[in-house]
Amino acid sequence: MTTRLVAVAAYLPPNSVTLESVADELGLTPVDVRVYQKFYGLVDIRVDTGADVADLLISAAKGIGTLAWAAHRVRYVVHARTVQPTGAHSINPLLTVARTLGIERAVSFAVTQHACASGLLAVDLAGRLLAGESDPDALALVLTGEKTYPHVNRLMPVPTIMGEASAACLVGRGEHGDEMLSYVWRAVGEYCAGPELPDAVRQKFQREYPQTLAELMREAADRAGLGLDDVKMVLPHNVNRMSWIRVAQLIDFPVDRIYLDNVPVTGHCFCADPFVNYASALQDDRLGPGDPYMMVSVGLGAIFSAMVFRHRGVTR
Amino acid sequence: MTAREITKLRLSGAHHARFTAAADSAADPRMLEFWAERLAPQGIGVDSDRYLHGHHNSFTAMSRAVIEHLRPGEPLDLIIAAHATPDFDSRMSLAGSLAAPGTLVFAVSDQGRLAPFSALRTALGFPDRPRALIVILDQGTFPYPDTAGSLLGAAADHAVGLAMDPGGAVSISPPRQWCDLPTQRVAAVLTDELNALAPDLVIVGSHVPAPAAFRVRVAPDDQLCTGVWSALAQELAAEPDRPRRIVVADHEPELACLGLVCLDVCPT
Numbered sequence: 046m047t048t049r050l051v052a053v054a055a056y057l058p059p060n061s062v063t064l065e066s067v068a069d070e071l072g073l074t075p076v077d078v079r080v081y082q083k084f085y086g087l088v089d090i091r092v093d094t095g096a097d098v099a100d101l102l103i104s105a106a107k108g109i110g111t112l113a114w115a116a117h118r119v120r121y122v123v124h125a126r127t128v129q130p131t132g133a134h135s136i137n138p139l140l141t142v143a144r145t146l147g148i149e150r151a152v153s154f155a156v157t158q159h160a161c162a163s164g165l166l167a168v169d170l171a172g173r174l175l176a177g178e179s180d181p182d183a184l185a186l187v188l189t190g191e192k193t194y195p196h197v198n199r200l201m202p203v204p205t206i207m208g209e210a211s212a213a214c215l216v217g218r219g220e221h222g223d224e225m226l227s228y229v230w231r232a233v234g235e236y237c238a239g240p241e242l243p244d245a246v247r248q249k250f251q252r253e254y255p256q257t258l259a260e261l262m263r264e265a266a267d268r269a270g271l272g273l274d275d276v277k278m279v280l281p282h283n284v285n286r287m288s289w290i291r292v293a294q295l296i297d298f299p300v301d302r303i304y305l306d307n308v309p310v311t312g313h314c315f316c317a318d319p320f321v322n323y324a325s326a327l328q329d330d331r332l333g334p335g336d337p338y339m340m341v342s343v344g345l346g347a348i349f350s351a352m353v354f355r356h357r358g359v360t361r
Numbered sequence: 362m363t364a365r366e367i368t369k370l371r372l373s374g375a376h377h378a379r380f381t382a383a384a385d386s387a388a389d390p391r392m393l394e395f396w397a398e399r400l401a402p403q404g405i406g407v408d409s410d411r412y413l414h415g416h417h418n419s420f421t422a423m424s425r426a427v428i429e430h431l432r433p434g435e436p437l438d439l440i441i442a443a444h445a446t447p448d449f450d451s452r453m454s455l456a457g458s459l460a461a462p463g464t465l466v467f468a469v470s471d472q473g474r475l476a477p478f479s480a481l482r483t484a485l486g487f488p489d490r491p492r493a494l495i496v497i498l499d500q501g502t503f504p505y506p507d508t509a510g511s512l513l514g515a516a517a518d519h520a521v522g523l524a525m526d527p528g529g530a531v532s533i534s535p536p537r538q539w540c541d542l543p544t545q546r547v548a549a550v551l552t553d554e555l556n557a558l559a560p561d562l563v564i565v566g567s568h569v570p571a572p573a574a575f576r577v578r579v580a581p582d583d584q585l586c587t588g589v590w591s592a593l594a595q596e597l598a599a600e601p602d603r604p605r606r607i608v609v610a611d612h613e614p615e616l617a618c619l620g621l622v623c624l625d626v627c628p629t
Contacts (some may be wrong), residue, residue, distance in 0.1 A: 124471065128451060129448060129451050130470055131396070131447045131451070132400060132405065133505065137616060139472075140615075140616055149541040150541045152479060152482075152540060154475075155471035155472075156471050157469075158442070158466060158467045158468040159454040159467055160454065173486030173487065174486050176486060177482075177485060177486060177535065192402070194398040194399060196395045196398050220532060232456050232457055232464075232466065236457060237454045237456075238454075239452050239453065240452050241452050312366060324428075344454075346457035347457060
C-alpha cells in the first residue's frame, strides 16, 4: 500500500490586502511595488486579521466535508511549519485544533526545519507513520498555514510576499485518493543561514535556484516512472511568477501547466501553497482522473523538494 | 496503537550533554523585533534582558556536539531533532546546517515533553534509513516568561542524543502515546502498562506519579523534554552490559498526554 492524499481543502481568508497597502511595512518603494506587480506577479495577499494560527488551520480542516465522520480514524495531526513554533509553552495551537475538530485523541505535533518545504515532508511522514498502524483505514491530518508578520517578509531573501491561506490534507494508505509516486528533496547546506546569507552567497543562491529546482523536478518525475512531459500540472509554491517562468524554460515545460493563478491572489502562504493550488486546480477542472501531477516547494535554508502523485479523484 | 509493517529500533548509544553559556554565540538584538511581532497577538511582552543574557546555545551547535560524541565522522541517514522550546535564533536552518549527502534532517515540536516520543515513533517509519540519530533539545534562551518554560534550570541547556543502528544492543519497542488523558487517570494507565511489561526499572518525568511496586528513577525537574532521556543515558552508561528491561514514561500536563516506551537491553 502506498501513501495517498484522501482529501484536501484550502482556506482563503476573505480579506484581500493590496501590496501597496503594506509597502511601507515591508520597506518597498512605489517603484518596487510596480516591479513586484508587473514582473513578479505579486499583487494581493489574503489575511485573516482576527484569526490566530489555530483558527486558520481549523478553517481549512472544516473544508474537508468527510472529516467529521472520519474523525475517529485520525491517528496523527501534523502541522507542517515554515517557522518553528514560538510563544508560551501553555499556548498550543494544535491542542485547540484537535479539540475543536474532535480529534483530541490523535497524536499531534509540528514538523519543521524544511521551511516552506515542510508540507511535502509532512505528507511523506504521515504515510510512514500510518504504515505502522494496524488499522488500514487509519488517517493522518496534515495541516499547513501560518500567520504572517512584517519580519517574515523582511527576512525573505527573494522577491515574494507572505499571506495567510491555509490547507488541510487527509492522508491515508487505503484504496482511495491520489497515490504518491515519488518524493525527492535536496538540502543545500551552503545556504543554511537563510535570511542572513552574505550578499555574494545570496546572489549565488538566486543564480543556482532555477537549475537546482529543475534538476530536482526531473528526478522526481524519473523516480515516479514518468517524464516531465507526462506531468499534467505542477502545483508550485507561490514565491513569484518570474522564478517559475525561468524554471519552466529550463525544463522546457509549458508555463500554463504550472498553476500560477494564485500568485497574485494569495501571495506565498508558507507550506500551504501546493495544497491550496491543488484545491484550486481541481475547482478549475485542471486535473482529471489518472493525471500525474507534481507538488513543488523550496524552503529557506535551503531545502528543495518535489512530490509526484497520480490523481484518482479525491473526496471534497 | 499496535505497530504493523515496522521493526523495532535498536539503540547503539545515548549521550547527555550540558551546555553553559556559549562562548561564540551572542543574541542578535534585531531578533527582539522578531519576537515582539510574534508574541504581541498572545499579549506577551518581550523580556529583552532574559534574551540578551541567556546561554545562546543554538540547536545547530548542540546537535553538532551530540553528533560529534556519538557518531564522529560517520554518515547518518536520518537526524530528527525534538524540542519543547524554540531555538533562540530561528533564522539558522538546522536541516541546512547539518546537511550531508543522503542525510534527512527535520524537527518535531509543539508537543512539550512528548516530542521525543513522536521523534522515536517517526524514526520507526524509516526502515530505509537505519543509521538514525534523535537529538532532544532543551534550551532556555527565549524572551518571555513562561510557567512551564521557567522549569528549565538557569544553569545550563541540555541535549540528549539517541543513536540508532541495526546492531544496537538496546531494542526499542514502538512508543505509545495516550492523548486527552485526564491527569487523574495517568497513574492507573501507567500502572496497567507496567504490570504488563514487568520492567526492571521505570524512568518517569518529575511530575508523573511514581508507580508503586517497581524500581523507579525520577528524572531531573529542571529539564523539559530531555529529562527522562538524560536519566536513561546515565542508566545505560552506568551498567551497559546488564540485560534488563527499562520503561521510560513522561506526561505533558499542558496537553493531557502520556508517552511510554519500553527498551530491552540485550548485549551480545
